[in-house]
Amino acid sequence: MRRLVPLLLASLLLAAPAHAEQDLLLGADMGSAAMTKAEMTRADVEALIAKADGKPIDLSDKALAGLDLSGLNLKGANLRTARLNKANLRGADLSGANLEQAWFIKADLSGAKLVGAKMFGITARDANLSGADLSRSMPIGDFKGANMSGATLVDLKGGADIKNQSMGLMRAVFVSVNLKGANLKGANLGRSRLEYADLTDADLTNVVLMGSDLSGANLTGATVAGADFKNVDVTAARLIDLKGQDSAKDWSARVNVDRAITQVSN
Template identity: 40%
Template sequence: MTSIPRYLALTCAMVAAAAFAAEQWTGYERLTREQLISALDATPAGEKAELTSKNLIGVDLSRVDFRGANLSASVLNNANLSAATLDRCNLTVSFLEGANLSGASLREAMMFSSQLAGANLTGADLTGARLIGDFRNVDFSKARLNRMNAAPDMKNQSMGLMRASIVSARAIEADLSDSDFSRTDFSFSDLTRAKLLRTKLYRADFSGAILAGADLTDADLRDSVLIDTDFTGANLTNADLTGATVRSIRGLDTATTTGARGLPASE
């Protein structure tokens, strides 16, 4: 039997993938950059544009001001949103997998059950945002995540625990101070030199995470999971680790632990 040439097989695979993607998002209105900007411009002053269930996959939306638009259930996978303004936007149940949000402003944005796996949020500003969803492999390096609420709503968990999953992510030199990341999964993430001052990390999971040089002054780490966590050179001044699961942690002997509570007797 004659074999299919390699280039032809690759082409067929790409066509099949494209067809699957198109079928997957059937019913989502496809918009270009120009059409989206026109929709924003047509929205009366003081009102928020209704842009739910739109298909913006791969569209260049860099530097666009979304003016607090309702983008819930929209698909922006692999879109370029660098330096875009998404303050107070509703991104509930939205898809931004692989999107470029570097330098974007997402202040007070609603990101509940959002899917951002593999997205780039370097230098982004998420101050005051609501964050629950899939943030695996996201790059938050040098991002601002201050005064955020990323804790699950424990009164509304009929379908199981919905929490922020920040697994295998990069948050190098990110600022998470004064935020609530209770029950967040940070396992295998790199938070080198991150700021977590006064951050609520109750029952957060830092298994395999790197917190080298991180500032955890006054942080709440009660009942957290600290297995194979790297605290080399970290600042744990007045941090509360009461009830934490501590095993095989590294670098604690080089960390500042003045006033810290719940530290292991010997580690």
């Protein structure tokens, strides 16, 4: 059964229509042991780390759901297609790790380091990434409902690659994500999905938002200096008390501007 999981993921990715949510939950048995159980203990993982003597460990395709891996050094670890739903990775170091097609549904990654991590096809719905550092990471996956409040996403590479259609038009899905006070300076979120995201007081300096969907998002108090708003859908988005608006790029090229909320109603 475990060997079938990556094949299932690949087939779902290939079959998904461009805007049909790249929803990897469709057809997946979320109640199976592969998704809800752990085949290793924390002690087993610690033993692998010790044996590796500073080299990245291989946990690819492992069932690690619910496991306490908090504070561990998992730099560069291979966790491709691993299942870590509801796992505790609070304060863990996953810098440079391969998290492609991995599952982190409702996982706790608060304060974790994910600098430069590869996340193509990741599913991290409702995960807690508050205060985490995702700088220079590649989160081309599903973070719907995640908590990223106070997170660092500097130079994040989440823009959809329209030139690469081998696995469909994958993009960063930040629908209903809490990004209050997050630092997104220089991030690429082109063509990303940010509907109903909470970007209150977030720093969007020089962020590429071109072609993204900000419908219903809350940008109250956000800094948008140098941010690219070309073809950004702002339907019902709250664009109130923005900082640096005068220097935002292609501000006049937003979509559905007349339906945005630009002042607080009395």
